[in-house]
Amino acid sequence: MSAALILAGLGVPALGAAGIAAAHRRPNLREGVTLLTAAILFACVLALLPGVLAGERPQLTLFEVLPGLDLAFRIEPLGMLFALVASGLWIVNSLYSIGYMRGNDEAHQTRFYVCFALALFAAIGIAFAGNVFTLFVFYEILTLITYPLVTHHGSDKARKGGRVYLGILIGTSVMFLLPALIFTWHLAGTTDFRPGGILPADVSGAAVTGLLVLYMFGIGKAALMPFHRWLPSAMVAPTPVSALLHAVAVVKAGVFSVLKVVVFVFGPDALAGHTAWLAGVAGFTIVAASVVALGADNLKRRLAYSTISQLSYVVLAAAVLAPLSLVGAALHVAAHALGKITLFFAAGAIYTAAHKTEISQLDGIGRRMPWTMGAFAIGALSMIGLPPAAGFVSKWFMVSGAMAGEHWLALAVIAASTLLNAGYFLPIVWRAFFRPLSADAAAHPHGEAPLPAVIALTLTAAGTIALFFWPDVPLALARQMLGAS
Amino acid sequence: MNLAAHLPAHLPALQVVLPLLAAPLAVLLRSGNAAFVLVTAVAWAAFAVSLGLWQQTGAGAVISYAIGSWPAPWGIELRVDRLSAFVLVLVSGMAAIVLPYCRQSIEREIPKEQHYLFYAMFALCLTGLLGITITGDAFNVFVFLEVSSLSTYVLIALGRDRRALMAAYQYLIMGTIGATFIVIGVGLLYLSTGTLNLADIGARLPQVSGSRPVLAALAFLTVGICLKLALFPLHQWLPSAYTYAPSAVSAFLAATATKVSVYVLLRFYFSVFGESLLFDRLPLPEIMLLLSLAAMFIASALAIFQDDLKRIFAYSSVAQIGYITLGLSFGSESGLTATVVHLFNHGLTKGALFMLAGILVIVAGGTSLSRLSGIGKAMPLASFGIVLGGLSLIGVPGTVGFVSKWYLVLAALEQGQWWLVMAIVASSLLAVVYVWRFVEIAWFREPRADLPKDRRIPLSLQIPAGLLVAATVYFGLDTSFTVGSAAAAAEQLLGMNQ
Numbered sequence: 001m002s003a004a005l006i007l008a009g010l011g012v013p014a015l016g017a018a019g020i021a022a023a024h025r026r027p028n029l030r031e032g033v034t035l036l037t038a039a040i041l042f043a044c045v046l047a048l049l050p051g052v053l054a055g056e057r058p059q060l061t062l063f064e065v066l067p068g069l070d071l072a073f074r075i076e077p078l079g080m081l082f083a084l085v086a087s088g089l090w091i092v093n094s095l096y097s098i099g100y101m102r103g104n105d106e107a108h109q110t111r112f113y114v115c116f117a118l119a120l121f122a123a124i125g126i127a128f129a130g131n132v133f134t135l136f137v138f139y140e141i142l143t144l145i146t147y148p149l150v151t152h153h154g155s156d157k158a159r160k161g162g163r164v165y166l167g168i169l170i171g172t173s174v175m176f177l178l179p180a181l182i183f184t185w186h187l188a189g190t191t192d193f194r195p196g197g198i199l200p201a202d203v204s205g206a207a208v209t210g211l212l213v214l215y216m217f218g219i220g221k222a223a224l225m226p227f228h229r230w231l232p233s234a235m236v237a238p239t240p241v242s243a244l245l246h247a248v249a250v251v252k253a254g255v256f257s258v259l260k261v262v263v264f265v266f267g268p269d270a271l272a273g274h275t276a277w278l279a280g281v282a283g284f285t286i287v288a289a290s291v292v293a294l295g296a297d298n299l300k301r302r303l304a305y306s307t308i309s310q311l312s313y314v315v316l317a318a319a320v321l322a323p324l325s326l327v328g329a330a331l332h333v334a335a336h337a338l339g340k341i342t343l344f345f346a347a348g349a350i351y352t353a354a355h356k357t358e359i360s361q362l363d364g365i366g367r368r369m370p371w372t373m374g375a376f377a378i379g380a381l382s383m384i385g386l387p388p389a390a391g392f393v394s395k396w397f398m399v400s401g402a403m404a405g406e407h408w409l410a411l412a413v414i415a416a417s418t419l420l421n422a423g424y425f426l427p428i429v430w431r432a433f434f435r436p437l438s439a440d441a442a443a444h445p446h447g448e449a450p451l452p453a454v455i456a457l458t459l460t461a462a463g464t465i466a467l468f469f470w471p472d473v474p475l476a477l478a479r480q481m482l483g484a485s
Numbered sequence: 486m487n488l489a490a491h492l493p494a495h496l497p498a499l500q501v502v503l504p505l506l507a508a509p510l511a512v513l514l515r516s517g518n519a520a521f522v523l524v525t526a527v528a529w530a531a532f533a534v535s536l537g538l539w540q541q542t543g544a545g546a547v548i549s550y551a552i553g554s555w556p557a558p559w560g561i562e563l564r565v566d567r568l569s570a571f572v573l574v575l576v577s578g579m580a581a582i583v584l585p586y587c588r589q590s591i592e593r594e595i596p597k598e599q600h601y602l603f604y605a606m607f608a609l610c611l612t613g614l615l616g617i618t619i620t621g622d623a624f625n626v627f628v629f630l631e632v633s634s635l636s637t638y639v640l641i642a643l644g645r646d647r648r649a650l651m652a653a654y655q656y657l658i659m660g661t662i663g664a665t666f667i668v669i670g671v672g673l674l675y676l677s678t679g680t681l682n683l684a685d686i687g688a689r690l691p692q693v694s695g696s697r698p699v700l701a702a703l704a705f706l707t708v709g710i711c712l713k714l715a716l717f718p719l720h721q722w723l724p725s726a727y728t729y730a731p732s733a734v735s736a737f738l739a740a741t742a743t744k745v746s747v748y749v750l751l752r753f754y755f756s757v758f759g760e761s762l763l764f765d766r767l768p769l770p771e772i773m774l775l776l777s778l779a780a781m782f783i784a785s786a787l788a789i790f791q792d793d794l795k796r797i798f799a800y801s802s803v804a805q806i807g808y809i810t811l812g813l814s815f816g817s818e819s820g821l822t823a824t825v826v827h828l829f830n831h832g833l834t835k836g837a838l839f840m841l842a843g844i845l846v847i848v849a850g851g852t853s854l855s856r857l858s859g860i861g862k863a864m865p866l867a868s869f870g871i872v873l874g875g876l877s878l879i880g881v882p883g884t885v886g887f888v889s890k891w892y893l894v895l896a897a898l899e900q901g902q903w904w905l906v907m908a909i910v911a912s913s914l915l916a917v918v919y920v921w922r923f924v925e926i927a928w929f930r931e932p933r934a935d936l937p938k939d940r941r942i943p944l945s946l947q948i949p950a951g952l953l954v955a956a957t958v959y960f961g962l963d964t965s966f967t968v969g970s971a972a973a974a975a976e977q978l979l980g981m982n983q
Contacts, residue, residue, distance in 0.1 A: 066891060066964055067972075137882040144881070151929070159929045163921070170917055174880070179906050182894045 002051055002058030006073050008044045009083065009124045012037055017117035024110035031098050034113050038091040041120065045080075045087045052080045053476060059130065069185070071137065074130035074193065077477035078263070078330055082256045083127035084473075085337045086249050090120050092456045093244040096345055099453030100240050103352040112152060112238070118145045123249040126256065132181050132191035132265060135257060139177070139221070142253060143169045146245055150237045157236050164233035169220045172227050177218030183211055184265060193260060197267025208266065209274050215261045216278055221254025222315055223308045225285040231308055235300040239348025242300060247307055247340035252333050255314040259329055262318045263481065268326065275319040282316035283413040285309065290420035297358050299347045302424060303340070306383060309417060310336045317398045320410050323482050325401025328394050330478035331471065335390035338464045339382030345457035346376035349449035354441075359428055363441065366432035369448050373432045375461035380425035382464050385418055390467035393475075493537065497550035497563040500534045500573065501616045503527050508608040517600025521588050524604040528580040528611065535573035535615075539970070542570045545977065549621070557621065558682035564621030568825065568974035572618045572748045575829050579740040579836055580611045586949040587733040590843055594645045594731045603643060607737075609636035614745045623671045623681045623757075626749060630667065630713070633745075634660045637738060641730040652725035659712055659722040666709025673702035674757075687757045700766060706753050707769070714746035716810055717780035720803045724791075727799035728852075732843025735795060739802055740836035744828045747809055751824070754813070755978040773814035778908055780807025785915035789922065794845070794852040794871075797919050798838050801878055804912070805831045808893060811909070815896045821975035823892035826967050830877070830885035833960065837953035838874040841867050844950060848940050849933075854922075859932030861924070863940060866947075868927045870954045875920030877957045880913045884961040888968065 016037025023030040048058060052075055061072040075083075097116070101109050122145055125138030143166065151162035184191050187207065188198045199208065220227045234246050262271060286309045293305035310332070317329035349372045350356055354365060366373035382389035395414065402410040448454050467474070492499075507527040511520035541548055542565055550563040565573070587607070595603055613633025617626055638660070642653035675681055677698045678689040693699055708719075715723040723743075727735045781804050788800035809831070812824035842852050844867045849856045861868040877884035890913065897905040960967050 063963065064965070065962055066888065066968060071962070133882075140881050141883070144876070154929055159925055166917070166921065170879075171914055174913055174917075175907070175910050178880075178890070178910055179894060179898075182891060182906075183898060186895060186898045 002048060002056065002075075003060045005044050005048050006058055006060040006075065006128055009041065009048075009087075009128060010121060012041045012044060013117045013121040013124065016041075017114045017121070020113045020117060021110060027109065030110060030113060031094070034094045034097075034117065035091065037117060038087070038094050038120075041124070042087045042091055045083045045124075048075060049080060049084065049473070052077055053473075053480070055480075061130075065133070068189070069133050069191065070131065071134050072130035072192075073125075073128040073134065075128050076193070076264075077480040078256065078259060079127040079129070081330060081334060081474055081477045082252060083124055085252065085334050086120065086123045086127065089244060089248050089337060089341055089460070092459050093240055093341065095452045096243065096348070096456035097240040099450035099456070100238065100348050100352055103450045103453070104238070106152070106238060108152065111148060115145055115149045116241075116244075119149065119245060119249060123253055126253045129193070129260075131193060132184055132261070135260065136173075136177060136181050139219075139253065139257065140170075140173060142250060143173065143221075146234075146241070146250060149241045149245065150234050152238055152241070153236065155236075161233040161236035165230045168227055168230040172218055172220030175218070176214045180211055180214035180218050183214065187211075191265075193264035195264065195267075197265055197270050199266060199270060205274065208270065209277075212266065212271070212274055212278065215265075216258065216281075216315070219254050219257045219261070221250055222258050223251060223254065223285075223311050224281055224315060225288060225308075228285065228289065228308045232301055232304045235304050239300070239344055239351060242303075243341045243344035243348065246304070247344050248337045251307060251311055252337055255311050255329075256333060258315055258318055259326070259333075262321075263326065268321045268323075271321060275321060279316055279319040279407070279409060282312040282319055283409055285312040286316065286413050286417045287420070290417050290424070294420060294424045297360055299350070299357060299359050299362075299428075300344070302359065303343050303347060306343075306421070306424070307340055309421075310340070310383065313395075313398065313414070313417075316410055316413065317401060320398075320402050320405050320407045322401040322405035322407070324404055325398050325410075326482055327475070327478040328397030328399075328401055330481055331397060331474055332391075332394035334474045335382060335394040335464075335467060338460055338467060339379045339389065339391055342375050342379035342457055342460040342464060343383070345453065345460060346372045346379065349453050349457060352453065353446045353449040354444075359431070361438070361441070362428065362432050363435040364432070364437035365441070366429075367437070368446060371448055371454050371458055373429070375457045376432070377429045378461040378464050380429055383425055384421040388465055388468045390464050390471070393468060393471050493541065495550075496534050496537050496541070497548060497565055497619060498552065500531060500538065500577075500619055501563070501612060503531055503534070504608045504612040504615065508605045508612065511601055511605040511608055515601055517597060517604070520601040520604035521584075524608045525581075525584040527608065528577065528584045531577040531611065531615065532574075532581040535570065535577045538565050539570040539574050541565070542567050545973065558680045558685040561625060562621035562682055562684075563619050564684065565619060566974070567970060567977045568748065568751065569618050571825065571829065571970040571974055572745065573615060575744060575832050576611070576614045576618065576741045579737060579832060580607075582949045582952060583733055583737045583740075583836065583840070585945050586736070586840055586843075589943040589945045590733040591643075591731055593847060595643050599643065603640070606636045606639045609633075610640060610737075614741055617745050618748055621683050623674060623683055623686060626683075627664065627668050627671055630749075631664055633742070634664060634713075637742065640734045640738075641726050643734070644729040644731050646729045648725065649729035652722075652729045656722040656726045659719075663709045663712030666705045666712065670702045670704075670706035670709060673698045673705065677702070683752065683757055687759065690758065695766070703758055703767065703769075707750075710746055710750045710753070714743045714750060714810075715803055715806055717776055717784055717803055717807060720780070720784070720806075723803060724796055724799040727802065727839070728793060728795045732839065732846060736836050736839035736843065739798070739839050740832040743802065743806055744832050747806070747824070747828050751813065751821075751978060755821075770814045770816060773810050777807040777811035777814060780804055781811070781908070781912040782915070785912055785919070788919045789915065792854045794854060794857060794923065795839065795842050797923070798835065798842065801916065801919065802831075802835055804916075805835070805878065807912075808889065808909075812893055812896060815900060817896055817899060818972075818975050818979055819892050819899060820896035821978055822968070822971045823889055823896055825974050826892060826964075826971035827889035829967055829971070830889045830957075830960065833885055833953055834874050834877040834957050837950060837957055838871060840946070840950040840953060841870045841874065844942055844946050845871075847942060847946075848936060854926050856933065857923070858926055858930035859928075861927030863932045863936055864942075867942070867950070870950060871927075872920070872924060873954055874957060875916070875923065877961070879916045879920060882961070883958060885957050885967070887961055888964050892968075
């Protein structure tokens, strides 16, 4: 049964993509297929949840690619959490896409929805991967399949953005992740994810550190500096892409992979003493990206740098290695996803309704788009880490973990970045609600964005708050991830 | 006499005799259509024969076939082991797939009255390549090499661009020099050991291994074979030859010709000379390593700056040959596995790519990049196939290129050569650049106004190309045939001289 559900999790989005392509002449049917596919996928993932919570670890081995190296899937709690977040938000995002793509009269919409479904296929593959090899396969598929989405407009700017996007993501994965994968195989004779890690005890410290360096920079999707530039470049994409892929599926695939590797390839115990440099790099990324965000006037650019900073929270927490901070890291995958997708939805709604992209143009817009900017405010709270938003919960665990591990650098970084986050999000909210409309804006009346978009961003904002009050399921999954090790 | 019962024992002879007979028959038929049917049928028969031979050598058996029942070393021996069976499957399989593609393809490129000659030359070329692979005799290697080379010169010269003549002439000069070197090397070996049978030479060499003629033979053979396999910097003939040859010929040659030369190199190195001579007396591994790296980087970099798609692929071939010889230079089992498996994998990939380029020619009128602007919108399927093939050149998982890279990197890791690991992966980034150059031209520019309205492509072109593209993905996921054969071949090669 559960093996069939794993197959369904992979097959549904792939078949959905075919269905979307087949329905390309009838937009309503096509979007219907997208929504239906998303709903079925979420149902499949949800059906796996009770078993995983009860301690089951469903497995499926498809076939052997190289001797001893299988394309295999094994669902553990962390992957379950990632799959839940990605597939659940895909439904909302599809709703939003319909409003956005039609509202902006975008071209090539069929290609857009097909690639989107395939991107989800790849994300589910990453979430369910049973070994580093399988993860790598789907990781590369995800990079390639999102390229047409990033360069959707086909303009010169899109082409340049696509170059940076692909150059960094393919470059890091081929240069570092592939050697890391083969080195792992060479050392351990397997690439399976196993609780407690797979590296034999006699591997030298230098090899462990070297391998960790290769993995951390090889997983370019986690956007550790200096390999972060692809994320701002990807912002040339239509906003639904930025929202689901570059706030949820792609970037979360990155930090998810980081967590998987730390917990299931190395094992937290084996890494003790090898992660100081990683904490330093992640800490630097958090602060530096926040500083860049502070100076960015383009809303999507500011959000992108905020994402870079927030991703490194997860990496930092992984580097701290304390159980509590690993729980916080896993929670942050879900919390940041909900908050950041809300922010991107809001940015896209503003663009659709008012055609504004710069923060300095947003004076008084909250009065015309109260739902949008209200949701934006909630998302901002989550980024800063204030109650009653989900970001507070994950940050709580990360801070507790850093304290328990007496990791003062991590604490200082979290404190500094919280202030910086407040510094670049609160002024937007203040500007939207408390500044008078500019003369130019007053001459161009507009209301909220199309209804599907507003519904979508309201839903995710509500989710951000709900996760604060009911973090039980993600928390249980995050705890189980470690309980097994 | 029951023919069917005796057939399996005579497969080695049939492998060569079938295409050899087809060539003069095609000339006698004097009809393009009839010659097409004959040669295609023969190619498929040869494919079936090589699959049979592959089956027979499955358990590590070595088939020795004495022509005319003259036992070796007096008579000529045909010898099939894991390596030669694998290469035979590649060569005959590619011929079987390319031939159906030829018909519609040469229709547009070669005058009708020359078609039967084209098929005759194709059959001869196939004979030569299969003969080189199956023979156990050093002089025979040279003879079959000439058979395949001479027919190749003709095939290249048939290209409709006048520069094809120049390219064929250039290849003729270089190829002749290479063949001369090879025959000198074989002569020196004969001088030293008094035999021409490869296995026999291998058995007798240890007694004279230190002597200067043997070392000279090794050097002559190395240079001669490397000219034929286009190892950097002996590759100058290749880009023009592949670019101006008819599309079907480019596809067949790119997939097989250099690969067979690699086979000859492996055969001489590991079955005749053996490791001790190779790796102790001459700095061959170091030289091979250096030249392979130069090929990987310089040829890839050159590929980036070409403005013709076929020329990009040709330079990419030179670079990929660098991967093949790099694996060889390790002299280890995983290194040789990488060499042998990449020989097959790259054959598939390049065959697919050149076939697809031939399809683009039909609509775009040429393969210069300026003619291909916006071709991704005009011909989405063929262009997408090229991207898939390109991903295999890069080594993306799920394609055959990944499998080769896996073993190559593993071989470098086993030696503890981290800088080589980095060099291998860094060079594949250059492939990203030239593949993406095509992507940007094909999709980010508007299609040319002068593209014909009728863009239908005959199925006989689409199906073979599609099959090969599918094979580059299939053998990237199910590697039991390719890696299984390559690993067994590597084991057999290394085991021979122990």
